[in-house]
Amino acid sequence: MNVLIIGASSAMARSIAHQADKGDKLILLGRDIDDINDIASDVSLQRGAEVHPLKLDMSDRDSYQKVLTSCLETLGSIDSVFFCHGVMHSQEDAADDEAAAALMLDINYTATVLFSNLILKSMLARGEGNLCYLSSVAGDRGRQSNFIYGSSKAALNTYVEGLQHRLRNTGVHALLVKPGFVDTGMTWGLPGLFLVASPDKVASDIWKAVRRKKYIIYTPWFWRIIMLIIKMVPRFIFHRSKL
Ligand SMILES: NC(=O)c1ccc[n+]([C@@H]2O[C@H](COP(=O)([O-])OP(=O)(O)OC[C@H]3O[C@@H](n4cnc5c(N)ncnc54)[C@H](OP(=O)(O)O)[C@@H]3O)[C@@H](O)[C@H]2O)c1
Numbered sequence: 001m002n003v004l005i006i007g008a009s010s011a012m013a014r015s016i017a018h019q020a021d022k023g024d025k026l027i028l029l030g031r032d033i034d035d036i037n038d039i040a041s042d043v044s045l046q047r048g049a050e051v052h053p054l055k056l057d058m059s060d061r062d063s064y065q066k067v068l069t070s071c072l073e074t075l076g077s078i079d080s081v082f083f084c085h086g087v088m089h090s091q092e093d094a095a096d097d098e099a100a101a102a103l104m105l106d107i108n109y110t111a112t113v114l115f116s117n118l119i120l121k122s123m124l125a126r127g128e129g130n131l132c133y134l135s136s137v138a139g140d141r142g143r144q145s146n147f148i149y150g151s152s153k154a155a156l157n158t159y160v161e162g163l164q165h166r167l168r169n170t171g172v173h174a175l176l177v178k179p180g181f182v183d184t185g186m187t188w189g190l191p192g193l194f195l196v197a198s199p200d201k202v203a204s205d206i207w208k209a210v211r212r213k214k215y216i217i218y219t220p221w222f223w224r225i226i227m228l229i230i231k232m233v234p235r236f237i238f239h240r241s242k243l
Contacts, residue, residue, distance in 0.1 A: 001020075002078055002080070003024050003027070003078075003082070004080070004082070005028050005029065005082045006056060006058070006083050007084035008036055008084070009030045009032060009039060010085065010185070011199040012134065013028075013082065016206060017043045020047070020207075022049055024049060025049070026051045027054050027071050029071075030085075031056065033054075036053040059103070064118055065118060068118055068119065068122075077122075077126060078119065079129055080129065080210065081129075081131050081132065083132065085111075086134065087103060087104045088186050089101070089104050089148075091144070105152050108156065109152045109159075112159075123172045124170055126171075128171040129171070130173050131174045132177060132209075134177050135178050137178050137223050139152075140178070160174055161176070164176075173213050174215075175210055175215065176215065177205075178223065179218075180195060180218070180222075181195060182199055183198055183199065202220075205221075
């Protein structure tokens, strides 16, 4: 399988790369090419497989087509794409700093949709492919503590849901992943975290779901129940919470 991993310096992306099948060929994409080079060497050494590093800054839309062409030239075809990039500013920063909010919304949602739309063209032409989008439980219900970040993931959820409908009977499959708290750079030092999962556990759940052609997973699984309860709490009680 030929695999692209976007935002490859993320801890979850690294675990996804390490857990790919031995025969898979990988392209790791990220904006800090020195970092991506090191990660690619490490994954290649540990897995004994073909791994290519490639620069991709998701805020540089003009580069998308060139990057994709380069991926296709390297691999011949693209079977699976993992969208692991993301930005999370605190609610306070996002509310007070227009540039921070705009960047977060752009990288988490707009950039993902635009890059995804381009990849889809080649997958639909071949009639096969897997797309995997890292969303978040934060998109399930707006909470005062991080609803600007959450709204970027909620928008992504709607995109993927509609895409899954569009892809019916095309041979191309889209998976929506909703992790709970995961031990990565994004959550480092944040207060109030609980039931924090390891990136390896999340990556293992993701690979299982990709292979089984699942449509949506919560990872770890118990977040499905937690979010079901959170979504069911009546507004007059919810608004009294500190969530
Ligand atoms: N950690 C959690 O608890 C959690 C929970 C639910 C969902 N998620 C989602 O899971 C995904 C992975 O997050 P993580 O926790 O692994 O966080 P992370 O370690 O902060 O990784 C975020 C990744 O996004 C990349 N990125 C940011 N802006 C970019 C840009 N303009 N172009 C290309 N890449 C860019 C970062 O690259 P640099 O290294 O260059 O900054 C990094 O590789 C994100 O979508 C996040 O929203 C995380």
